[in-house]
Amino acid sequence: MFRSLLLLAAVIVIVWFVQRQRNARRQEGRQSSASDKAPGRIQDMVRCTECGIHLPEHEAVQAEGKTFCSTAHRDAWQQREQR
Ligand SMILES: [Zn+2]
Incomplete structure (x- = not known):
């Protein structure tokens, strides 16, 4: 045991x-x-659905399978999609 x-x-x-x-x-x-x-770094970059800017994945905001550079752009995109 020991x-x-x-x-x-x-x-x-x-x-x-x-x-x-x-x-x-x-x-x-x-x-x-x-x-x-x-x-390896390029693979970690994602594109904002709203404005098209590229940013590191860990800084991105995710919603409904899309990525955004900020919560403001996520909200703007969601508001436009709902109309
Ligand atoms: Zn953006």
Whole structure:
């Protein structure tokens, strides 16, 4: 029983260590070679349905399967669609 707990703890530490190393490498890549990571960044860009501006997905406002640059543009689009 104690041996299996020790083994489990060892596995958790190894997984944690590997993920930490992976994250550190990712952050290094972001700082040193921004152009290499460009394709990944472009995939994260979305287009505002209202005004057509491109913005990062995590900044976008989502509604009814559409993306918007702000809640103001979401409301404007929804009001126009309802008419
Ligand atoms: Zn917009």
